[in-house]
Amino acid sequence: xxxxxxxxxxxxxxxxxxxxxxxxxxxxxxxxxxxxxxxxxxxxxxxxxxxxxxxxxxxxxxxxxxxxxxxxxxxxxxxxxxxxxxxxxxxxxxxxxxxxxxxxxxxxxxxxxxxxxxxxxxxxxxxxxxxxxxxxxxxxxxxxxxxxxxxxxxxxxxxxxxxxxxxxxxxxxxxxxxxxxxxxxxxxxxxxxxxxxxxxxxxxxxxxxxxxxxxxxxxxxxxxxxxxxxxxxxxxxxxxxxxxxxxxxxxxxxxxxxxxxxxxxxxxxxxxxxxxxxxxxxxxxxxxxxxxxxxxxxxxxxxxxxxxxxxxxxxxxxxxxxxxxxxxxxxxxxxxxxxxxxxxxxxxxxxxxxxxxxxxxxxxxxxxxxxxxxxxxxxxxxxxxxxxxxxxxxxxxxxxxxxxxxxxxxxxxxxxxx
Amino acid sequence: xxxxxxxxxxxxxxxxxxxxxxxxxxxxxxxxxxxxxxxxxxxxxxxxxxxxxxxxxxxxxxxxxxxxxxxxxxxxxxxxxxxxxxxxxxxxxxxxxxxxxxxxxxxxxxxxxxxxxxxxxxxxxxxxxxxxxxxxxxxxxxxxxxxxxxxxxxxxxxxxxxxxxxxxxxxxxxxxxxxxxxxxxxxxxxxxxxxxxxxxxxxxxxxxxxxxxxxxxxxxxxxxxxxxx
Numbered sequence: 001x002x003x004x005x006x007x008x009x010x011x012x013x014x015x016x017x018x019x020x021x022x023x024x025x026x027x028x029x030x031x032x033x034x035x036x037x038x039x040x041x042x043x044x045x046x047x048x049x050x051x052x053x054x055x056x057x058x059x060x061x062x063x064x065x066x067x068x069x070x071x072x073x074x075x076x077x078x079x080x081x082x083x084x085x086x087x088x089x090x091x092x093x094x095x096x097x098x099x100x101x102x103x104x105x106x107x108x109x110x111x112x113x114x115x116x117x118x119x120x121x122x123x124x125x126x127x128x129x130x131x132x133x134x135x136x137x138x139x140x141x142x143x144x145x146x147x148x149x150x151x152x153x154x155x156x157x158x159x160x161x162x163x164x165x166x167x168x169x170x171x172x173x174x175x176x177x178x179x180x181x182x183x184x185x186x187x188x189x190x191x192x193x194x195x196x197x198x199x200x201x202x203x204x205x206x207x208x209x210x211x212x213x214x215x216x217x218x219x220x221x222x223x224x225x226x227x228x229x230x231x232x233x234x235x236x237x238x239x240x241x242x243x244x245x246x247x248x249x250x251x252x253x254x255x256x257x258x259x260x261x262x263x264x265x266x267x268x269x270x271x272x273x274x275x276x277x278x279x280x281x282x283x284x285x286x287x288x289x290x291x292x293x294x295x296x297x298x299x300x301x302x303x304x305x306x307x308x309x310x311x312x313x314x315x316x317x318x319x320x321x322x323x324x325x326x327x328x329x330x331x332x333x334x335x336x337x338x339x340x341x342x343x344x345x346x347x348x349x350x351x352x353x354x355x356x357x358x359x360x361x362x363x364x365x366x367x368x369x370x371x372x373x374x375x376x377x378x379x380x381x382x383x384x385x386x387x388x389x390x391x392x393x394x395x396x397x398x399x400x401x402x403x404x405x406x407x408x409x410x411x412x413x414x415x416x417x418x
Numbered sequence: 419x420x421x422x423x424x425x426x427x428x429x430x431x432x433x434x435x436x437x438x439x440x441x442x443x444x445x446x447x448x449x450x451x452x453x454x455x456x457x458x459x460x461x462x463x464x465x466x467x468x469x470x471x472x473x474x475x476x477x478x479x480x481x482x483x484x485x486x487x488x489x490x491x492x493x494x495x496x497x498x499x500x501x502x503x504x505x506x507x508x509x510x511x512x513x514x515x516x517x518x519x520x521x522x523x524x525x526x527x528x529x530x531x532x533x534x535x536x537x538x539x540x541x542x543x544x545x546x547x548x549x550x551x552x553x554x555x556x557x558x559x560x561x562x563x564x565x566x567x568x569x570x571x572x573x574x575x576x577x578x579x580x581x582x583x584x585x586x587x588x589x590x591x592x593x594x595x596x597x598x599x600x601x602x603x604x605x606x607x608x609x610x611x612x613x614x615x616x617x618x619x620x621x622x623x624x625x626x627x628x629x630x631x632x633x634x635x636x637x638x639x640x641x642x643x644x645x646x647x
Contacts, residue, residue: 005533012521318517321478322531322579323506325499412473415513415591 006328010335013315017308021336024304025344027297028395032348032387035290037355039383042286044376046279052210055152057268058119058241059250060257064099065264066092097123102237105261114244114253119146121239122226129190129198130181137177139191139219141226150243153220160185160205165222171201175208176216191229199229291390298394301340305333305402309409316406317414326407333406337399338392345391349384424490425451426586426619427475432484434470434642444470445482446642452587452621457613459630460623462639469591471639472623476511476589477501489586506534510580512590517576518564524551524575525560532582543582550578554608570601577608581618588612590622594629606632 014021068090074080099105102120109118122141127134144165147153154162157172164170171191173183183189183203192198201221208215221229227236244250250267258265269276309316316329356377364375434445444467452458460468473479475486477493480501486494488508493501505511518527528547532538538546551557554574559567567575573593580588593609594602606629612618613634622633630636638646 002533002536005530008533009521009530012519016521314517315519315521318519319530320502321476321505321511321513321517323502323504323534325502327499328502328534412479415515415517416469416473 003331006331006335009319010332010339013308013312013332014336014339017304017311020304020308021340024297024301024340025347027300028294028341028344028391029348029351031290031293031297032345032391033351033355034293035387035390036349036352036383037359038290039283039286039387040352040356040377040379041359041375042282043378043380043383046282047378048372048376050279051152053272054268056156056209057272058151059244059247059268060242060254061266062099062105062240062242062257062261062263063238063266064097066097068092097238098232098236099238099240099263102240103235105263106240109240109242109257114246114249116243116245117146117150118243119143119150119241120223120237121147121241122223122230122236123238124226124230125194126229127192128177128181129192134192135177135180137174137217137219139171139221139226139229141221141223143223151241156207156209158206158208160203162205164204165220165225167204168222168225168228169199169201170204170221170225172205172207172220173203174215174218175206176212177219178203178206180216193229195230197229197231201225290387294390294394297344298398301337301395301398302402305337305399306405308336309333309402309406313409313414316409317411320409320411321415329409330403330407333403334396334399337395337403341391341395341398344395345388348391349388352384352387353379425487426454426456426489427452427621428485428487429471429475430485430487432471432474432482432486434467434474434479434482444642445474448484448639448642448644450637450644450647452619454586454619455613455617457609457618457620457634458622458637459633459635460621460637460639461625461627461630464625466639467642468623468639472589472591472621475621476509477505506531507583508586510577510583510585510588512573512576512580512588512593514592514595518567518572518579520563520565522564523560524556524562524564524567527564527575528579528582531579535583537583547578547582550581551575553581553611554578568601570597570604573597573601573605574608577605577612581612586619588618588620590620590624592624592626593622594624594626602626602629 072085072087072090074085074087106118106120109115120143124139124141126137126139128137142153144153144162148162158175160172162172165172171189173181173189181189185203185205187203188200189203190198191201207218207220223237224234227234230236244253247268251269254265254267319329356379359375360377362375364372366372428451430449432445432448433443436442436444448471460471462468470479474482480498484494485492488504493504496504518524519530522530525544525547528550529543532543532546533540548557548560551560554577556571556574556578559571564572564575577588577593590609594605597605609620609622610632613620622629624630635647637644
């Protein structure tokens with residue numbers, strides 16, 4: 001078929017009704033702009049909020065939980081193995097928080113191709129001694145460079161340099177804890193561990209995650225500092241944090257490795273299920289709004305095409321009389337609809353991108369989010385692709401029925417009816 | 419029978435009914451033949467069914483009984499798409515109300531059926547279209563928009579358009595019916611010229627007795643029947 005001629009005729013018809021065509025295209029433009037800007041903004045916020053937790057959360061965390069031994073001696077006895085044994089008031093056996101054989105576990109994790117990286121950690125309960133008052137807190141012993149690389153540790157250091165943690169007897173205080181202790185950078189604070197040993201630590205920075213409760217309690221020091229504080233050897237580690245290449249594998253891998261290493265393992269999906277839910281619902285709402293906008297503009301196109309067909313009945317009749325078949329007429333009007341969709345959609349994507357850039361410039365500063373200075377916008381090409389595709393799909397359907405009506409016009413009726 | 423003697427257009431026992439508001443038979447067993455090179459007019463009082471007959475012959479109206487052959491080929495009952503192609507290639511049409519496409523220039527109007535047929539390249543078609551326009555002294559207006567022309571000029575362009583694909587047959591539905599005396603004469607003379615100089619087969623419906631007088635053969639209709647041919 002000669003598409004050149006069909007496009008030429010479609011173009012001439014559109015130019016003849018220039019104003020209406022522009023209005024229809026503007027409708028598409030507006031809805032695509034809103035669609036892209038809305039989704040970009042919504043998902044920018046989403047990923048920022050998720051990032052607050054998810055960036056910092058290991059995909060799998062290995063640790064030892066102190067709990068009663070589920071395998072009590074009576075269960076192992078042959079005599080009572082088959083019976084229902086009830087033991088009251090079981091207490092946890094003297095377990096230790098440290099992970100047995102941590103170095104071997106870390107070596108085998110590092111060799112696993114699914115693993116992006118691992119970072120060992122020690123969690124130690126401490127008291128910060130401020131005058132006569134003791135504030136409770138947690139000092140996290142971390143492998144500084146690994147933590148920065150895998151868990152964006154450096155993003156949350158609002159003052160000081162995280163590299164200074166590598167010196168022994170230094171600490172980065174949570175912002176809330178530092179405020180309560182009135183500790184400035186360079187000050188020396190005193191820490192008492194649960195076991196009773198005391199240590200002087202120099203404050204080299206502040207840490208602010210944006211979650212107030214977390215910042216009131218948590219502080220950071222190097223692994224070596226915390227091991228020294230607790231009087232433990234260099235192999236002493238209470239947590240192994242693992243980051244995977246593919247987050248979705250976390251639950252299965254956690255189950256698998258927990259069995260192999262005989263250790264407790266939490267995966268990110270289980271721990272943070274509510275974030276996933278929130279994200280997917282917010283995304284769903286923005287898609288719903290965006291698609292509603294598109295459908296509304298589709299009705300606009302439908303209306304305008306219907307009107308155009310009514311006005312151009314003579315033209316359709318004459319085209320049929322000189323040998324255009326119904327399929328050609330159908331294609332002419334579908335071409336008009338798609339052209340409106342394409343031009344409106346393309347400009348819409350451009351304006352949507354500009355709107356995104358605009359939103360990106362609006363200042364957005366809040367205490368809770370130290371790393372955010374302006375509204376976050378997600379420029380993921382996916383939204384542009386979806387917006388573009390939908391603009392063509394809705395305009396196609398908006399053109400479908402008018403085009404069918406046009407192709408069904410009986411030329412004899414029009415020509416004789418005059 | 420040689421090709422020259424095969425009737426170009428043959429209608430056999432054409433019946434046509436209108437069902438709205440009540441069943442009325444508008445054509446009753448209409449049969450006739452048109453040979454190559456003939457200039458035929460169809461006359462009759464209004465309401466006698468002559469226009470209805472013309473639209474059936476033009477293949478645009480397919481709702482009839484009887485047999486219709488064009489160029490020795492039976493075309494009754496063929497698909498609408500096939501008939502469109504046939505119309506494009508073999509039949510030129512001139513209407514009472516000139517019906518040019520106002521969105522296009524005069525030249526483009528003449529070219530469009532040719533572009534649809536796709537037999538010639540665009541340059542060739544442009545050349546041919548200008549030639550056709552020259553026959554009607556319209557080549558100076560080739561670049562104007564169709565709606566900038568007068569009624570008589572439009573009708574001349576419409577005839578040029580009907581000629582662009584060198585059709586076997588040109589049909590006209592009262593082509594001079596909507597024109598004043600002067601323009602009507604010009605158009606009439608052009609039809610005469612086409613018949614005389616180019617041997618173009620033409621079938622023109624008219625109620626203008628003067629027009630009919632000048633044609634080779636008059637088919638006269640009354641009340642849905644051919645009463646003289």
